[in-house]
Amino acid sequence: MQKCLFAYACLLSAWTAAAVQMIDLEWNPRFSVSIPYEVEISPAKLEHLAGVKSGTGFSVRAQTPEGVRQLPVAALPGKAPGTVILRFPVPKGAERLTCRPNFGRLVLADPARVDNLFAGALTETERWQGTPRMSIEPQEDGSLVFAAKSAGAPEATLTVDVPEELAGAPVRFEMTVANETDESWSNANRLEQLDAEGRVLPESVADRRWTGHMRPSRKESRFLENGRIHPDAKKIRLRIIVNSPVRPFDAYGLPKKNPSEVLSRLRVSRLALRPAAGLPFPQFEDSYFAPGVSGAADDCAIVLGGTDEKAFWYQTRSMASWSDRVQLRKESQIFFPAGAGTVEAWFKSDWKPTLYTDNGREHSRPIPLFQCYQSYRAHECKGGKGAMLSLTYRPEPGTLEFGLKDHLGKSYASTTALKLPTNIWCHLAAQWNPGGMAEVFLDGKKVLSLPIPELVALKLDDPEIAVPNDENGLEFFLGSDWRSARGGDASNPAIPFLQGAADMLRVSTGCRYADDFTPARAFALDADTRALFTFDRTFDGVSGGGIGWIPGTTRSLTVGRVSRILKIGDKTVQYYPAEILPENDPRKVFDVVNYPKLPTPADFEAARRPFTKTAVLKPGETLSFDCPDKVITDYVEIANVSGKPLAYPILLNTGDVDPRSFGDLADTLGIRGLSDRDRVNRVFAFVLHATDYFMNHTAMFQPGSDKPSDVEYQALFMLNGYCGFECGPLNNLAANLFVTVAGCPASQTAGYGHEFEQVFYDGKNHIYDLSAQKFFPSMDNETSVYLEEGANDSGVFQRMGHASEHFIRKSTRGFWTQNPACVAKIGPILNPGERFRVWQVNDGHCNDLITRTKFGVYRGYASPSRPDYTEPCHADTEKMFLQRVERFFPEYLNGFISFEGRPDAANPAFGEVTTNTFCYRVNGGGYPIVHAEYEAIRKDGTRVPLEISTDNGKSFRLLASPADYAVRARYAYLVRVRAPVAEIDSFRASTEIQLNPRIFPGRLKPGANALTLKAVSGDGTRVTVSGRVPVSRITIPEAVSSGTVIGAERLFYAFDSSKRPVLNVHGASAAATVRIHGDVGATLADGKLTLWDAAPGKTRFGAVTIIDNGAEKTLALLVGSGVRLGTAQQMTLSGGAKSLAPDATSPQPRGLLPKGNHNAEIVFPFDPLPAGKYAVLNLNRFASHLPPGKGDGLRLLWPGLKSISGGYARNDACNFKKANYGRPGERANFKWDYPEQPGTSYPYACLRVSDYPAASDVRFRSWRNEDEVEVVAVLVVPDPDADLRGDLIKILCGFNCDPWRMACVD
Helix, strand or coil: CCCCCHHHHHHHHHCCCCCCCCEEECCCCCCCCCCCEEEEECHHHHHHHHCCCCCECCEEEEEECCEEEEECCEEEECCCCCCEEEEECCCCCCCEEEEECCCCECCECCHHHCCCCCCCCCCCHHHEEECCCEEEEECCCCCEEEEECCCECCEEEEEEECCHHHCCCEEEEEEEEEECCCCCEEEEEEEEEECCCCCECCCCCECHHHCCEEECCCCEEEEEEEEECCCCCCEEEEEEEECECCCCECCCCCECCCHHHCCCEEEEEEEEEEECEEECCCCECHHHEEECCCCCCCCEEEEEECCCCEEEEEECCCHHHHCCCCCCCCHHHCCCCCCCEEEEEEEEECCCCCEEEECCEEEECCEEEEEEEECCEHHHCECCCEEEEEEEEECCCCEEEEEEECCCCCEEEEEEECCCCCCCCEEEEEEECCCCEEEEEECCEEEEEEECCCCCCCCCCCCCCCCHHHCCCCEEEECCCHHHHHHCCCCCCCCCCCCEEEEEEEEEECCCCCCCCCCCCCCCCCCCEEEEECCCCCCCEECCCCCCEECEEEECCCCCCECCEEEECCEEEECCCCCCCHHHCHHHHCCCCCECCCCCHHHHHEEEEEEEEEEEECCCCEEEEEECCCCEEEEEEEEECCCCCEECCEEECCCCCCCCCHHHHHHHCCCCCCCHHHHHHHHHHHHHHHCCCCCCCEEEECCCCCCEEEHHHCHHHHHHHCCCCCHHHHHHHHHHHHHHCCCCCEEEEECCCCEEEEEEECCEEEEEECCCCEECECCCCCCECCHHHHHHECHHHHCCCCCCCCCCCCCCCCCCCCCCCCCCCCCCEECCCEEEEEECCECCCCCCEEEEECCCCCCCCCECCECECCCCCCCCCCCEEEEECCCCCCCCEEEEEEEEECCCCCCCCEECCCCCCEEEEEECCCCCEEEEEEEEEECCCCECCEEEECCCCCCCEECCCCECCCCCCECEEEEEECCCHHHEEEEEEEEEEEECCCCCCCCCCCEEEEEEEECCECCCEEEEEEEEEEEEECECCCCEEEECCCCCCEEEEEEECCCCCEEECECCCCCCEEEEECCEEEEEECCEEEEEECCCCCCEEEEEEEEECCEEEEEEEEEECCCEEEECCCCEEECCCEEECCECCECCCEEEECCCCCCCEEEEEEEEECCEEEEEEEEEECECCCCCCCCCEEEEECCCCCCEEEEECCCCCCCCCCCCECCCCCECCEEEECCECCCCCCCCCCECCEEECCEEEEEEEEECCCCCEEEEEEEEEECCCHHHHHHHHHHHHCCCECHHHHHCCC
């Protein structure tokens, strides 16, 4: 495409700077010259790329009809580190701007002294007004400190007049702030605009999301952001809000002597607001523009479509809606009519049809011309109504299709046959009058009329409509539609782009045309103009009301708005990299695969010998020893063998990260001395490893409370107790860590049906999204994007595989600044006699309680699949639901805080001693309690009744032991023994907790191990580390293997209670013995393992451990009446399915369903079953790194029924939603899978238990698979109850559930 300033070539010969290094700046004679312009450049880049001398200045010249004029230039500090802003006025009639480097010496001006509306504000404290709890303190260096006098959110305000000439003008807001304390807290800064009556106008001057953050301790940050003064603004009021929370703990989670002694103090050392319009550097991307419809030299049009799929659209509401959640109730304030209206634009295209074939028939893509679209309305959690206005053209056979829909859902549509002229400009206009007619005009001639008698206008001022911003179309698309522009699914043939150019887009209130007309090639702005985009080397538009300015959004997969090429003199250089730099590519910066190394056949078959290492240490001392290859950690135990408490003990191996507090994380993550960016990336890499996406609104009870709350936004509780939740909690965690550990300002940021976070470094905010597991490279290819850049240049999301739908401006959305979490250091305080053991597996006890509010947009609801657990948990559920769910983290650890011995009133473990009772003080150390067992025995051998208090001793109730839901999701409580302490001969306590397996330290590794005991206080401590090493192989061909975590592989067999199966055992010696777990029977002799049901009745799990010369191999068992296991050893194949023998990637045979072959079938036979209710599971393996979602799966065919879904590459009912297993090109994990219960849905979809006809086999086919699928076995279980369903999911589908391993070690 030609650059639209092509006619300026005639000026080149007259340009006097031809002999020197001159740079053309972006310019169009149609730009306003009422205020100065600013352009940001990098002297270091110019020195490196073009030899511009370091430290030299720059001149700017304007070509005018009167000749060349040199302009006064002020140099200011740039936004990005090391850059410089050149500020200059532009004379009227300027036709071209150039910049000359190597001009004098570069001297930076003070921004506070350049046209600053806030001039003198930091030295004239009397101009400020503070709330009673705010102190405003001038400093000797000319800065101001805004200090909280007490806890709360005090604020200070500064009000200035707006000069009349700046009404509607663009501005730049500059502010430098620093947290003056040793604590982290939040600060918000808002630039309100007031009209002549003193009313606050809807739009802020600048988006407060860019300057509001949680502030890290002792960190200075400088902000430079764009803004705009409202045309009606008479005053601007700056509000500085300093949150000063009560923080009872310091950065290390240790109690403060006086929690109120540290109050927030914000130092402001620079404050400036100046009129300025920005110019891009080097220039706008030329390929976005073509000559405009008028043919004038300075008239441009926008180019759409092309191989890089360019798109353009704008939001129908201003920043007031998508930043400040303000509802706009006047049509003059919005950018699309609420009632009668007109949309029109000029188009130029060859209108070539794009054909595609569907079901053997050829179709022509409809080309979108206009679309006003309502997508998901996140503020009210409502689905969108789709296209509210649509005009499309189908070149073949030649039809124009027009549709309208009102906010109540009433729709009309009509089609007319016509051909649009090719390769010449044509004008299209559509107008409508609710209750009357709608018309479409081509080149001023009416070509379509449509009665719309029941179409209703939106009453913006109707108080019954709570969110009018979101009631009609949210965005207007030109030459594309919502799917193509927002989603960009280019692979979908039904989603096209206009291929060509568009110009003069105007959207108006009312019907502009009463009859045929001659289309204008330029429009004057009037009060009825809701939006006008001229595209004259600009992407933004204007409006005849409200803020008067509309930011446009563009999308391209390959280029950004700003060119990456710089022409300097006769030289062309790559100012921005042509490709994403490696250090700016999240795919190269982060390894997001948390399970890269899966068990091999040798791991599946390994028999491992356990060992332990024990030493008595004091805090700071180290236990050192070597381990062989393939060592597996079983548990770490810390026992207090001294006479005083051992506070927050933990065992760290070399290189371990200490996750107990923000301070400990900062000390052990290896971030000291790194740049801001590198610290942020190091923290993000850590939290990527620590978490995965697993939506679950897990409940917790704060100590002393029976009211359930949500643990998801308790950052350190979540990090240490769980390994992930969904987008909001994940990104709250990341934002907390960025502030407190990386030391960079950050804020959690709302999207649409999504939350992410922005972290500030190198002069701007940056989107980091823990849910998406990445940052997004900007179109400059060298920095990561922040939300404003992404909203302008939305292709940054699509080119990284994400739609912009969840991120960028659209509809009602607010902003908040939270304070970082403040909790006690994670970890128990072990009193004398207590021990803390953490296993690297779990026994199935976990927090399966969720909570949701009963009120508001995000309220939960009751469901048979989620029974209410108010009573079992003794919960106060007046405001929150408390429900049990059959959803369990795939991987978690269990630990135990234990005591066994004679109670002693002098031991801090016991308290609240009275004549007839005493209490055992239970505290999970910040880990959620999931199960507990307590027992008190008198000297006469009788057992004493126990009671529990969950309200700090105010009331007690009977406690049965073992206890599950009486203690689940709690963090602390009292257990009262109803007997005098002197009468008790033995007290036994075992409090079981749940931990995050990704971060708990102390794991053994091959080679040298140096395990250091770390504690806040304490003395003699017995440390025990237990592990296993492989010494032989034991296989059982009739059993099947699954597993994701090395060391937690599952060998499994199932049988009917009426059977007595005999299995072949290979690799065990004649001296091998068996250990039995549960009500099963087993003998091993002559390589034959005979099994039977030792207590026929309820279907249940058990296990047998084969012990051979100290090495152990466990076989998990499921036994019950009607249980069936069909394996690949008995399968039959048809339709191209294949049989695979054990090989280097698999310990077992399996059936293979080839890629794309939906007729291939694997049949698993089993003993006949009568009709009845069954759960059907299958053991499968997919390719690694298949796309997220449920696109790839299995079809289960039960005789006599239609096929149903049998499983997926990722079954998000029981697996992490986005995790990959293994590396690209490899096979993923062998995993158990299942169909989901009808009527249940994500995230709480349940294991399907349905009525099935009588059968003696189950068949499987592939479904939409992008790769081969292996199926190993099928398991049929008759009508499992909730407990058995839970066991099936935890033991078979979980990654490390091994209750038998934990049971066989004291």
